[in-house]
Each structure stands twice: as structure tokens, then as C-alpha cells.
Amino acid sequence: MVTLMPSRPSPVxxxxxxxxxxxxxxxxxxxxxxxxxQFELSYLSWGSRRYGEIPVVPKKSEGWHYFxxxxxxxxxxxxxxxxxxxxxxxxxxxxxxxxxxxxxTGRSCEILTWIWRExxxxxxxxxxxxxxxxxxxxxxxxxxxxxxxxxxxxxxxxASERNVLKLHATRLLLDLCLxxxxxxxxxxxxxxxxxxxxxxxxSHINEPQAYENLRDYxxxxxxxxxxxxxxxxxxxxxxxxxxxxxQWAREKLRAANRSVKSVAYSLGYRHPPDFSRAFxxxxxxxxxxxxxxxxxxxxQD
Numbered sequence: 001m002v003t004l005m006p007s008r009p010s011p012v013x014x015x016x017x018x019x020x021x022x023x024x025x026x027x028x029x030x031x032x033x034x035x036x037x038q039f040e041l042s043y044l045s046w047g048s049r050r051y052g053e054i055p056v057v058p059k060k061s062e063g064w065h066y067f068x069x070x071x072x073x074x075x076x077x078x079x080x081x082x083x084x085x086x087x088x089x090x091x092x093x094x095x096x097x098x099x100x101x102x103x104x105t106g107r108s109c110e111i112l113t114w115i116w117r118e119x120x121x122x123x124x125x126x127x128x129x130x131x132x133x134x135x136x137x138x139x140x141x142x143x144x145x146x147x148x149x150x151x152x153x154x155x156x157x158x159a160s161e162r163n164v165l166k167l168h169a170t171r172l173l174l175d176l177c178l179x180x181x182x183x184x185x186x187x188x189x190x191x192x193x194x195x196x197x198x199x200x201x202x203s204h205i206n207e208p209q210a211y212e213n214l215r216d217y218x219x220x221x222x223x224x225x226x227x228x229x230x231x232x233x234x235x236x237x238x239x240x241x242x243x244x245x246x247q248w249a250r251e252k253l254r255a256a257n258r259s260v261k262s263v264a265y266s267l268g269y270r271h272p273p274d275f276s277r278a279f280x281x282x283x284x285x286x287x288x289x290x291x292x293x294x295x296x297x298x299x300q301d
Contacts, residue, residue: 041167043115044152049074051103058100063117065093066174068137068145072109075102079130083216084204088142090178092125092133112149114174121175124182133182134219136196141181148174193218194232197225201241205248206268211241246282249275253290260287 042062058077068090076083077100127133155167204210229237249263264275279287
């Protein structure tokens with residue numbers, strides 16, 4: 001149990017630890033700390049989590065929610081809408097948001113969370129009501145944020161006025177770090193945005209509707225997303241994503257000599273015939289012929 005001396009004279013109430021420190025499958029389990037009402041920090045958590053087995057039911061938090069994914073790709077449920085999160089992306093939500101978390105069964109993630117009772121210390125970090133503010137974190141900033149989370153824990157290790165001041169200083173440094181990241185990464189230029197979008201689609205090639213998550217990932221509107229893709233590729237995001245998926249399928253069918261069923265499942269199709277129809281509609285040829293065409297070329301050589 002951890003206690004902390006309040007900044008104003010009032011009874012000292014302890015933080016409560018809801019999960020003990022330990023190892024689970026070689027990784028640290030999730031640790032959660034709740035603070036009593038008089039403290040600036042309401043909630044602090046870190047470690048590994050399996051949201052697929054133990055989802056978090058959406059609910060309002062006691063303050064401003066800072067959520068950073070260290071590893072994995074858990075899904076945040078924000079006001080009933082699913083948002084795919086990525087390592088190195090920090091999300092800030094206001095207290096009016098209903099926030100929950102889910103994931104695919106068997107998949108784990110590592111997270112860092114702060115919930116502060118007071119709003120961010122700079123207006124640029126305050127999201128619109130019930131809308132998340134997502135900030136891409138560079139590697140150097142990512143290391144700083146992890147260190148600041150450690151400092152937050154250390155500030156809670158002993159009841160003293162010095163640690164109260166240390167916690168407040170940590171909050172200032174945290175918001176300064178996020179402000180720096182926000183100014184450099186929140187609104188990237190067109191070239192950076194399209195590169196981020198294409199990389200996202202490539203890393204989610206097995207998700208048929210991955211393009212639908214690009215608006216939240218890039219923090220832009222549907223119209224802006226369409227203009228971005230059309231200007232850079234001549235196609236809308238849906239058409240571009242389908243082109244990428246079909247080209248990937250053709251490459252796998254030819255180079256790896258994989259079965260049509262195997263490629264269909266790799267692309268997230270539940271029924272291989274659906275993939276075969278999509279492939280024929282896109283290329284005008286039958287998917288199973290790709291294996292034979294490659295074999296014929298090899299024999300001719």
C-alpha cells in the first residue's frame with residue numbers, strides 16, 4: 001500500500017493497489033493505483049493486459065485520461081465507437097468520454113495510463129468534448145514518457161511534501177513533452193500522412209475494413225481522408241486498400257505457391273469463395289490460375 005501527503009492540510013488517505021506486482025508469462029502484470037479525492041492524480045496503471053480475456057466495460061473516468069500503448073494493438077471503445085490503437089500513439093480524452101478496452105482473444109498489450117483530475121496544462125492538449133486527441137510520439141519522446149511514468153510511481157512511494165511537489169513537476173514535464181510531440185506530429189503534412197496511412201494498411205492487411213480506421217488513426221475527417229488519397233494515388237481509401245490487398249494476394253499466390261484458401265484466410269476472409277470472387281472482379285482472372293501461371297513460366301525458363 002502506498003500513501004501520499006496531500007498538498008493542503010487534510011486527512012492522509014492511501015492509494016490502493018488493485019493488482020500485485022508479479023510476472024505472468026514472463027511479463028509484468030497490470031498494476032493499478034487509485035488516489036483519494038484530494039490528490040491531483042486520480043489513477044495510474046502500467047504493465048501487461050489481455051483485454052481479449054478481460055475487457056474493460058466503457059465508463060466515464062474521474063478525470064483526463066492519458067492512454068499510451070507501449071506494445072500491441074488494443075481496441076479503445078470511445079462513446080460506443082471502436083478505435084484501433086497503435087504503439088507510440090498517446091490518446092487524451094476528457095472526463096465526459098465513455099472509455100473501454102477490448103482486444104482479440106489471446107493477444108496481449110502493454111500500456112501506460114495516467115488519469116488526472118485537472119485538465120492538461122496547455123490548451124493545445126485539451127481535446128474537443130467527447131472526441132479524442134491522438135498524438136504520434138517519436139522515439140526520443142517515447143523514452144521520456146516511459147521515464148515520466150516511472151517518476152510518477154516514485155512520487156507515490158512515500159508520504160512527503162517533497163513527493164507531492166515531485167508529482168506536480170512530473171505532470172508539468174509530461175504535458176511539455178506532449179506539447180512538443182503535438183506541435184511536431186499531430187498535423188503532419190500530406191506526404192507524411194499518406195505514408196502513415198499506407199503503412200497502417202500494410203500492417204493491417206488481414207483486416208478487410210482497415211481503411212475505416214484511418215480517420216481516427218490520422219485524426220482527420222472523412223472528406224479530408226478521401227482528398228488525401230485521391231490526390232496522392234488517384235483512388236479513394238477503400239479502392240486503394242482493396243488494390244493493395246489484391247496485389248498482396250497475387251504476389252503470395254505466385255511467389256509462395258500458396259493455396260487460394262490459405263491466402264483468403266490470411267486476408268481475413270471467412271469464406272474463400274468470397275475472396276475468389278473479389279480477386280476475379282479485380283483482375284479479371286481466376287485466383288487459382290495464378291499458381292498455374294507461375295508454374296508454367298518456371299517450366300518454360
